[in-house]
Amino acid sequence: MVSRVIPVDDFDLVIFGGTGDLARRKILPGLFRRFCSGQMPAQSRIIGAARSELSDAAFRRDIKAALEEFLPKDSFSAKEVKAFLDQLHYVRIDATGTEGWGALKKLVRNDKDTIQAFYFSVAPSLFGDLAERLHTNKIAGPGARIVVEKPFGRDLGSAKKLNSTLRDHFDESQIYRIDHYLGKETVQNLMAVRFGNMLFEPLWNAQYVDHVQITVAETVGVGGRGAYYDKSGAMRDMVQNHLMQLLCLIAMEPPSHFDPDAVRDEKLKVIRALDPPKRDDIVRGQYESATDGKGYLEEVESNDSITESFIAMKLAISNWRWAGVPFYLRTGKRMKARTSEISIVFKETPHSIFDKDSGRHRNILSIRLQPNEGITLGVTIKEPGPGGMRLVDVPLDMTFADALGPEAEGVPDAYERLIMDVIRGNQTLFMRGDEVEAAWSWTDPIIEDWTRRGERPKPYDVGTTGPEDAAVLMHREGRRWLDIKA
Numbered sequence: 001m002v003s004r005v006i007p008v009d010d011f012d013l014v015i016f017g018g019t020g021d022l023a024r025r026k027i028l029p030g031l032f033r034r035f036c037s038g039q040m041p042a043q044s045r046i047i048g049a050a051r052s053e054l055s056d057a058a059f060r061r062d063i064k065a066a067l068e069e070f071l072p073k074d075s076f077s078a079k080e081v082k083a084f085l086d087q088l089h090y091v092r093i094d095a096t097g098t099e100g101w102g103a104l105k106k107l108v109r110n111d112k113d114t115i116q117a118f119y120f121s122v123a124p125s126l127f128g129d130l131a132e133r134l135h136t137n138k139i140a141g142p143g144a145r146i147v148v149e150k151p152f153g154r155d156l157g158s159a160k161k162l163n164s165t166l167r168d169h170f171d172e173s174q175i176y177r178i179d180h181y182l183g184k185e186t187v188q189n190l191m192a193v194r195f196g197n198m199l200f201e202p203l204w205n206a207q208y209v210d211h212v213q214i215t216v217a218e219t220v221g222v223g224g225r226g227a228y229y230d231k232s233g234a235m236r237d238m239v240q241n242h243l244m245q246l247l248c249l250i251a252m253e254p255p256s257h258f259d260p261d262a263v264r265d266e267k268l269k270v271i272r273a274l275d276p277p278k279r280d281d282i283v284r285g286q287y288e289s290a291t292d293g294k295g296y297l298e299e300v301e302s303n304d305s306i307t308e309s310f311i312a313m314k315l316a317i318s319n320w321r322w323a324g325v326p327f328y329l330r331t332g333k334r335m336k337a338r339t340s341e342i343s344i345v346f347k348e349t350p351h352s353i354f355d356k357d358s359g360r361h362r363n364i365l366s367i368r369l370q371p372n373e374g375i376t377l378g379v380t381i382k383e384p385g386p387g388g389m390r391l392v393d394v395p396l397d398m399t400f401a402d403a404l405g406p407e408a409e410g411v412p413d414a415y416e417r418l419i420m421d422v423i424r425g426n427q428t429l430f431m432r433g434d435e436v437e438a439a440w441s442w443t444d445p446i447i448e449d450w451t452r453r454g455e456r457p458k459p460y461d462v463g464t465t466g467p468e469d470a471a472v473l474m475h476r477e478g479r480r481w482l483d484i485k486a
Contacts (some may be wrong), residue, residue, distance in 0.1 A: 017121035018048025018475040024066035030416035059090035116144040128165035135169040156440040183414030258429035286457035314335030340369035
């Protein structure tokens, strides 16, 4: 199988925060991979913009070091690196003042044949300043696109204000709110599995599905993000955006077409159909200190923080398709293994023709986002050998690296794909403003309730699957979490 690489049109991409960690670790290495694949036109330009006093040459040296640090050593040649670096430029800019905007205007092409894109890889507090200055300095043309990173607000009020500020200068069709989870190959394959196969869609409803589990577990703690994270917590940092988006893709109705607004319309309907969870359907946790590292309180340098580093929830969607089907979400830091997985657990057969010794069996469709992206369908078969009808569950496994061979190694990562979608003008995998606001409308009352009550998170040990109460959340209804595997 040969992977098709379709070149994009000529573009100028300005990365505000071009010397920052995200730019060095993800954005620019991703663009370099797209350049090496032949997807970037030779005349396209990438312009770093930041507060540091750097020349073009110094900026290129810094990015060369980033490529060597964050990409495999044998994945590129010196010739490719030089050709890519030649497309890089740098402008020292004051996001809240006047310095550098004239130089940026001279550098960015503003003609009908060049796509303009502006990546806001900066703190959300600067989004409005950047949008205003791009407008007042007449740098951004009518077809310009802006990319904004999460967190997109910290509650409904701030999200509405930010949306309003951006819309003062850009149309909604120009705003790309990026969530890198939606750029993962397996997330998009989820839509292909659902809507491209007659096998699954007829079963994708309350008649056949017992429950759905979504797990995003991390082994790292808050580390250097302690100051930010302690004001955010797992609910704001993960559930309101990443897990909510995965839930929407699992639960949404088939869109009429695979285009941006049709897909996002269906996702919005899911968020609006979400019931407010009951208090005893939510478990909040906070990891404790252990011999192998600091606990949460030590990392955020606080003795009394009640911010959660773990959350598990049972959710219900009030519509015909999913009536009575619980959706279980969990995410946390310093857990047993790093994994992101969605599991659709189907009901047992209505009547078993086998004796009781054959055990209980059910089909589980698992979509692994990381690590080892792939899809597994568990099926029940007879265990080989004599001795009667003994049943055993085995996986039909499509790990991309195994199934696709060398082609899987060249699959673009999330940032690569999403940035190229920005250049193409495809908003399908980006959040719309009303979608963000609907998610905050659902999230805010939950946070306000536990904040008002001063509820402390349940402690859990580093390297485990979270607080015991999270297991009880499942056990009380005769279910269990699937194991977290690396």
